[in-house]
Amino acid sequence: MHERRSKSRKHLLLFRFCRIVATVLCFAMFTIAVAASEAADDAGGRIGTWTRPLVMNMSEKNLIKALLSEYDKKSRPVIDDDPADGGTPKIDRPKEKGKNAPTIPIQQVTVEFGLRLVQILDLDEMEQVLTTSMIVLYEWTDYHLRWDPKNESGIEVLHIPTKDIWLPDIALYNYADERLEERREVAAKVHSNGTVEWHPMAIYKSACEIRIEYFPFDVQTCDLKFGPWTYDGWRVNITYYHRTMKSAFDLDEMIPSPEWKILNYSAVYNSVVYPCCPEPFVDITFRIYMKRSTLFYSFILILPCFLLSSLTLVLFWLPPETPAKMVLGMNIFVAFFLLMLLLEKQTPAASDSFPRIGQYYCLNMGIITLSTFLCVIIVNFHFRGDNRQEVPFWLKKVIIIPN
Numbered sequence: 001m002h003e004r005r006s007k008s009r010k011h012l013l014l015f016r017f018c019r020i021v022a023t024v025l026c027f028a029m030f031t032i033a034v035a036a037s038e039a040a041d042d043a044g045g046r047i048g049t050w051t052r053p054l055v056m057n058m059s060e061k062n063l064i065k066a067l068l069s070e071y072d073k074k075s076r077p078v079i080d081d082d083p084a085d086g087g088t089p090k091i092d093r094p095k096e097k098g099k100n101a102p103t104i105p106i107q108q109v110t111v112e113f114g115l116r117l118v119q120i121l122d123l124d125e126m127e128q129v130l131t132t133s134m135i136v137l138y139e140w141t142d143y144h145l146r147w148d149p150k151n152e153s154g155i156e157v158l159h160i161p162t163k164d165i166w167l168p169d170i171a172l173y174n175y176a177d178e179r180l181e182e183r184r185e186v187a188a189k190v191h192s193n194g195t196v197e198w199h200p201m202a203i204y205k206s207a208c209e210i211r212i213e214y215f216p217f218d219v220q221t222c223d224l225k226f227g228p229w230t231y232d233g234w235r236v237n238i239t240y241y242h243r244t245m246k247s248a249f250d251l252d253e254m255i256p257s258p259e260w261k262i263l264n265y266s267a268v269y270n271s272v273v274y275p276c277c278p279e280p281f282v283d284i285t286f287r288i289y290m291k292r293s294t295l296f297y298s299f300i301l302i303l304p305c306f307l308l309s310s311l312t313l314v315l316f317w318l319p320p321e322t323p324a325k326m327v328l329g330m331n332i333f334v335a336f337f338l339l340m341l342l343l344e345k346q347t348p349a350a351s352d353s354f355p356r357i358g359q360y361y362c363l364n365m366g367i368i369t370l371s372t373f374l375c376v377i378i379v380n381f382h383f384r385g386d387n388r389q390e391v392p393f394w395l396k397k398v399i400i401i402p403n
Contacts, residue, residue, distance in 0.1 A: 059153040064160060067145055073166045076235065077142035077194075078107040088143055106234050111168045112139040113226060114241025115286055116250040118201075120257040123208065123220065123290070126348050129176045130208040130222045130288075135253070136183065137241045138198040140168065146194040159187045162198065168236055173225040173283065177205035212347045215355040216297035219263065220290050227283030233271060238282050240267065249286065259296075264289040301339060301357060308335050312364055315371060320378040329372040336365045 078088040088107040116135035123130050142165065149156045165188060172182075182202045189197040208222035228236045249265050266287045271280045294302075311332050318325040340361050347355060 060155055060158065063147065063152050063155060064158060067147065067158075068160075068164055071144055071165070073164065075166070076107070076109050076231075077140075077144045077166050078109060079143045080107075108234060108237055109140060109168070110237045110239055111170065111228075112241045113137065113170060113238050113284060114250065115224070116199075116252070117254050119255040120260050120262075120288075120290070121203070123210075123222070123260060125210050125212065125346060127176075128208055128210050128348060130204075130206050130224075132204050132206075132224075134202050134204055135250075136198075136200055136202050137250070138168065138170075138196075139241065140196055141194045142166065142190070142196050143194050145190050145196065147192055149192050156192045158190045160190055162186070162188050162200075165190075165196070167198070168238075169229045169231065170226055170238065171229040172204055172206060173227060174207040174223065175205070176207040179205075210348060211353065212355050213353040215343075215347060215357065216292055216294050216301065218292055220260075220292070222288050222290065224286040224288075225283055226286070227281065232277075232279035233282040234279055238269075238284055240269070240284070249288075259293050260290040261293060262288060263291050300342060304335070304339060305357065305360070308332055308339075309364060312368060315368070320375050323379065325375050326372050326379070329368050329375065333365055333368045333372075336361050336368070340365075 081088075088109070090105040090107050114137035116137060118133040118135060121131040121133055145158075145160075145165065147155075162185065182204055183200045184202065186198070186200045191197075204224065206222065206224050208220065210220060212218060227238060249267075251262075268285045268287070269282070270285060271282045273280050311328070315325060315329055315332065318328070340358065343355065343358050343361070347358075
């Protein structure tokens with residue numbers, strides 16, 4: 001017994017010793033692997049460092065620092081030089097309303113604005129909100145971001161984060177979104193002559209009045225109205241983007257919508273002068289004409305309506321004294337009511353008009369109700385006959401025609 005205990009103790013001690021040795025070896029291998037990885041990274045960094053790209057990157061870095069050192073993104077990017085010498089264009093602004101009012105020169109920043117439609121995401125008929133995916137096209141001249149490429153290592157284009165430069169406050173007027181920012185943050189492309197190109201992606205939700213009279217064969221017209229929010233037209237003017245002046249929208253990258261097909265589109269420049277102020281306020285209204293794809297609704301609303309209407313005609317072929325006529329009439333009535341519930345989910349409750357197809361549903365339900373009501377009267381007369389009481393005198397005068 002004593003020998004067995006001594007052997008078990010030896011085995012236990014040997015097992016503990018092996019576990020300690022294995023732990024030490026694993027820790028040593030892990031330490032060697034980490035050291036080798038750090039050495040490889042250092043060697044790769046030294047091997048991958050080229051002199052020329054480092055100089056070019058430093059030149060671009062120094063140029064950006066020099067341009068933004070005294071840059072104020074809160075003020076408009078204008079300078080007081082003569083426009084003939086490369087200064088900001090000026091316009092004559094009247095001090096007050098009137099044809100002969102005195103004028104003063106004011107510097108004007110012109111922003112080219114356009115939209116590249118990516119996809120129509122949704123048109124919510126209940127909320128009357130259009131959701132679109134866009135690439136917004138901006139281009140203007142920033143007279144504080146100009147340089148001579150010959151003096152800056154041949155650099156002609158810079159990409160600067162928009163948080164560091166002035167941006168036009170062009171906003172969507174018919175905004176219908178809970179989000180505070182609809183644009184995705186991207187850098188601006190700045191050329192050596194001061195031209196700034198900025199093409200951020202955005203998802204816009206705009207208010208759109210829905211006309212449902214001819215649902216589901218309807219054509220909807222939705223507007224997107226863009227313009228400077230705080231600046232008037234004399235300080236910040238908005239014009240058509242030079243690549244989309246003739247077509248209003250750029251549809252080169254558009255993804256077709258499964259529900260809506262674009263029939264036409266347009267853009268209109270507006271300048272409005274309010275009674276309070278002599279300054280004009282400008283905007284560009286983009287208009288989209290869309291037609292609904294009716295294949296889905298043809299199977300859900302149109303085909304069942306056609307079949308139920310055929311059963312309504314069959315209803316009048318049955319003899320009026322048969323109870324089966326009332327049962328069939330009530331079943332058709334319930335089926336039309338279910339179609340009305342499906343139609344109700346697709347149309348806004350506060351709409352000024354009611355769909356024509358809904359009016360047709362109501363007409364069929366009214367005919368079926370009248371037919372069932374008359375059928376009940378006839379069945380009552382048929383089974384009661386003249387065994388209980390005589391036909392009323394007034395009914396004889398109305399129904400029975402004397403010879």
